[in-house]
Amino acid sequence: MLRVENLHKAFDEFKAVNGAYLSVEKGQLVAVIGPNGAGKTTLFNLICGQLQPDTGRILLNDEDIAKLPPHIICRRGVARSFQIANIFPRLSVFRNVQVSILSQQNLSNKLFRPAERLVVEETKRILESVGLLGKEMDVAGSLSHGDKRILEIAIALGNKPDLLILDEPTAGMSPDETATTMALIQRLATEQGLTILFCEHDMEVVFGTAQSIMVMQQGQTIIQAEPEAVRQNSEVQQAYLGDA
Amino acid sequence: MEGGQAATLAALSSALLVGLSRAMILFIVTSGLSFVLGVLRVPNVAHGSLYMIGAFVAYSICTFFGGGSIGFWLALIIAPLVVALVSLVAERSLFCHLYQREHLMLLLFTFALMLILGDLTKIVWGADYRSIMPPAVLQGSVSIFGSPFPKYNLFLLVIGPLVAIGLWLFSTKTKIGKIARAAAVDMEMVGAIGINVSWVFAFAFVLGCLLAGLGGALVAPTISVTIGMDHNIIIEAFLIVTIGGLGNMWGALVGSLIFGITQSFGVLLLPQFAIVFPYLAVVIVLTLKPTGMLKSVW
Amino acid sequence: MFSEMFRQKGFGISIGIFVILLFAPSFLSRFYIYFLAVIFVTALLAMSLNLCVGHGMLFQFHHGAFYGVGAYTAGLLLAKTAVPWWMAFMAGPLAAAFAGLLIGMFCIRLNRLYFGMLQISLGSLLWAIAFRWYSLTGGDDGIHGIPIPDFIASTTGSYYFVLIILAICLILLYLILKSPFGSTLQAIRDNPERCAAVGIHVRRHQLKAIVIATFFGGVAGVLFVVVEGSIFPDLLFWVLSLEVFIMCLLGGWFTFAGPILGAAIIVSLRIFVGSIHNIGPLENVGEYWTLILGIILILLIFFLPEGIMGYNYRKLFHSRSKYATESGTE
Numbered sequence: 001m002l003r004v005e006n007l008h009k010a011f012d013e014f015k016a017v018n019g020a021y022l023s024v025e026k027g028q029l030v031a032v033i034g035p036n037g038a039g040k041t042t043l044f045n046l047i048c049g050q051l052q053p054d055t056g057r058i059l060l061n062d063e064d065i066a067k068l069p070p071h072i073i074c075r076r077g078v079a080r081s082f083q084i085a086n087i088f089p090r091l092s093v094f095r096n097v098q099v100s101i102l103s104q105q106n107l108s109n110k111l112f113r114p115a116e117r118l119v120v121e122e123t124k125r126i127l128e129s130v131g132l133l134g135k136e137m138d139v140a141g142s143l144s145h146g147d148k149r150i151l152e153i154a155i156a157l158g159n160k161p162d163l164l165i166l167d168e169p170t171a172g173m174s175p176d177e178t179a180t181t182m183a184l185i186q187r188l189a190t191e192q193g194l195t196i197l198f199c200e201h202d203m204e205v206v207f208g209t210a211q212s213i214m215v216m217q218q219g220q221t222i223i224q225a226e227p228e229a230v231r232q233n234s235e236v237q238q239a240y241l242g243d244a
Numbered sequence: 245m246e247g248g249q250a251a252t253l254a255a256l257s258s259a260l261l262v263g264l265s266r267a268m269i270l271f272i273v274t275s276g277l278s279f280v281l282g283v284l285r286v287p288n289v290a291h292g293s294l295y296m297i298g299a300f301v302a303y304s305i306c307t308f309f310g311g312g313s314i315g316f317w318l319a320l321i322i323a324p325l326v327v328a329l330v331s332l333v334a335e336r337s338l339f340c341h342l343y344q345r346e347h348l349m350l351l352l353f354t355f356a357l358m359l360i361l362g363d364l365t366k367i368v369w370g371a372d373y374r375s376i377m378p379p380a381v382l383q384g385s386v387s388i389f390g391s392p393f394p395k396y397n398l399f400l401l402v403i404g405p406l407v408a409i410g411l412w413l414f415s416t417k418t419k420i421g422k423i424a425r426a427a428a429v430d431m432e433m434v435g436a437i438g439i440n441v442s443w444v445f446a447f448a449f450v451l452g453c454l455l456a457g458l459g460g461a462l463v464a465p466t467i468s469v470t471i472g473m474d475h476n477i478i479i480e481a482f483l484i485v486t487i488g489g490l491g492n493m494w495g496a497l498v499g500s501l502i503f504g505i506t507q508s509f510g511v512l513l514l515p516q517f518a519i520v521f522p523y524l525a526v527v528i529v530l531t532l533k534p535t536g537m538l539k540s541v542w
Numbered sequence: 543m544f545s546e547m548f549r550q551k552g553f554g555i556s557i558g559i560f561v562i563l564l565f566a567p568s569f570l571s572r573f574y575i576y577f578l579a580v581i582f583v584t585a586l587l588a589m590s591l592n593l594c595v596g597h598g599m600l601f602q603f604h605h606g607a608f609y610g611v612g613a614y615t616a617g618l619l620l621a622k623t624a625v626p627w628w629m630a631f632m633a634g635p636l637a638a639a640f641a642g643l644l645i646g647m648f649c650i651r652l653n654r655l656y657f658g659m660l661q662i663s664l665g666s667l668l669w670a671i672a673f674r675w676y677s678l679t680g681g682d683d684g685i686h687g688i689p690i691p692d693f694i695a696s697t698t699g700s701y702y703f704v705l706i707i708l709a710i711c712l713i714l715l716y717l718i719l720k721s722p723f724g725s726t727l728q729a730i731r732d733n734p735e736r737c738a739a740v741g742i743h744v745r746r747h748q749l750k751a752i753v754i755a756t757f758f759g760g761v762a763g764v765l766f767v768v769v770e771g772s773i774f775p776d777l778l779f780w781v782l783s784l785e786v787f788i789m790c791l792l793g794g795w796f797t798f799a800g801p802i803l804g805a806a807i808i809v810s811l812r813i814f815v816g817s818i819h820n821i822g823p824l825e826n827v828g829e830y831w832t833l834i835l836g837i838i839l840i841l842l843i844f845f846l847p848e849g850i851m852g853y854n855y856r857k858l859f860h861s862r863s864k865y866a867t868e869s870g871t872e
Contacts, residue, residue, distance in 0.1 A: 048739065049738075050735070050739075069738070070735075070738040070739050071737075071738045071739075071740075071741050071742055071743050071744070074738075074739060074740060074741035075741050079739070079740070080739055082736075082739075086733060086735065086736045086739075087733070087736070088728075088729050088732040088733050088736065089732060089733075090728075090732050090796075091728065091729060091732060095725060095729070098725070099725065099726055099729040099737070099740065099742075100740035100741070102722045102725070102726060103726070103737075103740045103741040103742050104740075104741060107722045108722055108723065108726040108742055108747065109722070109723050109726075109747070109750070110721055110722045110723060111717075111718055111721050111723050112717050112718070112721055113721055113722065114717075114720050114721065115720055115721055115722045115724070115725040116720070118722060155736070155740065156740075158740065159740055159741060285655070286655065287655060287656075287658075287659050338840065338844075341844075342843070345847075347654075347655065348601070349843050349847065351601075351655065351658070352791075352839060352842075352843055353839075353840070353843055355784060355836075355839060356836040356837075356839035356840045356843065357836070358836070359781070359784070359832045359833065359835050359836030359839065360832075360833055360836035360837065360840075362832055362833075363830045363832050363833035363836070364833065366829075366830070367830070367833075475666075475780060475781075478662075479662060479663045479666045479780075480663075482659040482660065482662060482663045483660070483663045485659070486652070486656055486659060486660050486663075490656060516674055517671070517674060517675075519667070519670050519671075519674070520667070520671075523664070523667050526663075527648070530648050530651075530660075531648075534648075534651040534652070535651070535652065
């Protein structure tokens with residue numbers, strides 16, 4: 001479904017992404033791991049259009065999306081969440097999710113119908129599936145950190161994506177919250193048939209859930225394989241796991 | 245050469261030179277604006293007011309010394325300093341308290357400053373037109389291609405590049421200049437290595453305003469000094485900075501040249517609506533390169 | 543569609559105020575009727591600006607240019623052609639919206655701060671043209687004695703016309719803000735990057751908001767012509783735009799009706815200040831209105847950045863701050 005080939009992105013002298021390869025099959029749960037500064041977030045930014053690569057290809061269903069702007073890529077069926085909670089702080093939780101549903105259903109431009117009454121069912125359904133249903137009238141800025149991260153995912157879900165890209169979804173969460181969130185992600189994958197690509201720090205989390213793991217270091221892909229193969233790989237052990 | 249051809253050549257060369265000398269003033273003023281823009285990330289709307297104050301202070305100094313040459317040269321030194329002082333007072337007393345707030349607040353402050361300085365100027369100097377004479381050595385004109393060209397404008401054509409070179413040397417060779425340039429690219433890093441960011445801002449702001457004051461003092465002998473100068477120049481400066489590339493000093497030069505020359509050719513072709521020509525140039529530039537001709541600093 | 547509006551708390555108050563205003567001419571002198579009409583026109587102008595500024599965070603620093611375009615289009619058509627009055631009245635907002643589209647297309651490609659800068663400059667071109675094209679626009683003098691249809695030419699007649707148009711426009715603006723378009727605009731205001739990531743074409747949406755706002759600005763311009771019967775280049779002058787901006791800030795730019803309050807205060811203040819004479823060395827305090835405006839702005843920046851209504855809203859609903867502060871109605 002998604003294939004990244006030999007991606008390069010440099011900021012002046014600094015090579016953030018220096019030869020990245022990734023392959024995501026439909027229905028898979030794929031994880032990208034790597035130490036801080038490995039280029040994971042930059043890679044996601046390149047895939048989703050926030051940045052444009054210097055060279056390389058990004059193929060979404062065989063279409064090269066490397067030069068497309070974010071909103072067009074979203075229309076192709078990709079939704080993402082951000083590493084730093086990127087919600088709409090002044091709006092209510094309900095409206096946060098509603099905005100993305102309205103966008104997906106092409107209703108954003110309707111001028112004379114009350115927004116309160118539109119797509120209420122869908123919004124509530126998504127809020128329920130992520131466990132935020134009791135809090136829909138709260139101001140998003142006042143949520144706890146963990147809830148904000150979940151709201152991030154909920155907003156992405158509003159786009160009814162085929163491919164869901166999550167940038168460090170459990171960053172800053174307690175072990176309990178992490179477990180709940182990972183369970184949620186797995187549930188989404190199985191129940192809604194979503195293809196999910198995410199990146200993470202926490203090794204336990206990744207090895208427990210992902211079907212395919214891509215390891216990045218200093219902007220390069222070291223390997224992508226099933227969890228066991230990755231765990232056995234000597235390069236990975238040396239670079240990442242060994243010193244952990 | 246035929247008479248008609250000679251006349252056309254004279255007119256064209258005159259327009260070109262006038263445009264260039266005007267561009268020099270524009271460059272001096274907009275380089276200050278660009279500098280502040282680059283470091284503080286805020287367009288100083290009051291920049292035009294400081295330019296106007298520079299012109300008025302120059303007028304006062306000149307008349308104080310009886311309108312002679314000494315007065316002018318003194319004014320050229322003192323007026324920018326006075327303007328720098330005014331801007332320092334504004335910055336240290338009010339502006340600096342806003343550095344932690346969002347950019348819109350900084351921008352609105354410069355609006356307020358413009359409104360206040362504009363009326364203060366009116367209170368101090370009144371609403372009449374003032375004028376000053378250039379110093380004796382620069383009075384009169386020389387003949388270039390058969391057309392009279394004011395000596396003072398020649399002087400401007402020399403001063404402009406001098407200021408440009410001076411600024412370039414300053415920002416690349418001196419410690420302060422390098423810090424300011426680094427701050428323009430990455431403010432947090434500059435703060436992280438122990439430099440007081442607030443003083444960097446203050447310095448950038450005052451230097452920018454000093455350049456505005458210098459521009460005002462230099463332009464004073466060529467136009468009528470009056471209130472309303474601030475609006476005219478800031479509108480032009482905004483356009484120049486936008487087409488030149490945001491925060492880029494060389495962009496300010498390019499933009500000033502485009503603006504000055506199209507304006508003077510506009511005067512030649514369509515005197516009543518000469519103002520349209522630079523705008524046309526702006527529209528063309530922005531259509532082709534929406535973010536300006538040169539790379540923006542950020 | 544209207545039922546949401548009826549259920550709002552502020553709606554009852556608004557109806558009450560509207561009824562009082564309907565009967566006001568019967569117990570007010572001509573001057574005060576005129577004064578209220580001026581407030582209405584300015585209030586509409588401020589409300590139209592706030593669609594961009596408060597709800598869209600677009601730095602529309604020269605909104606007055608579109609006000610002027612609306613006024614000049616209608617005024618010139620009425621004064622110099624035989625076009626029927628209702629056509630001239632409709633041409634105003636349409637011309638303003640068109641100008642808004644053109645200028646907006648250039649400005650929208652730059653980031654926020656430069657958007658404002660460029661708009662100031664491009665809008666000032668319109669002022670310069672109006673100022674210089676003496677034969678068409680009357681230059682600095684403007685045009686006076688524009689023929690207004692009889693039934694709205696009198697002070698009271700114009701008052702009612704302006705009041706009714708204002709009410710209609712306010713209802714329209716309210717509906718727009720509560721619609722998906724408005725909701726999305728506010729989301730763009732808060733986080734444009736996120737909006738792009740959910741599939742919204744941010745620039746296009748903003749441009750549409752600008753066109754709507756400038757349309758209503760043009761309506762305000764036409765109303766100006768109805769009330770004053772003349773047009774002058776000052777309408778297109780940049781400082782007027784700043785004044786309107788300050789009205790929005792003063793009243794409360796994240797609220798629905800804040801700009802109306804701001805407009806009322808600033809207009810009243812301006813007329814009051816203009817009537818003061820002989821304070822100390824200053825003969826005519828009204829001449830230094832921009833100084834006072836500047837001081838007001840500084841006070842706002844330092845002490846009341848969310849405006850009067852913004853501050854009250856927060857104070858009154860502090861205990862309920864956990865709940866969503868929608869752009870409420872007052």
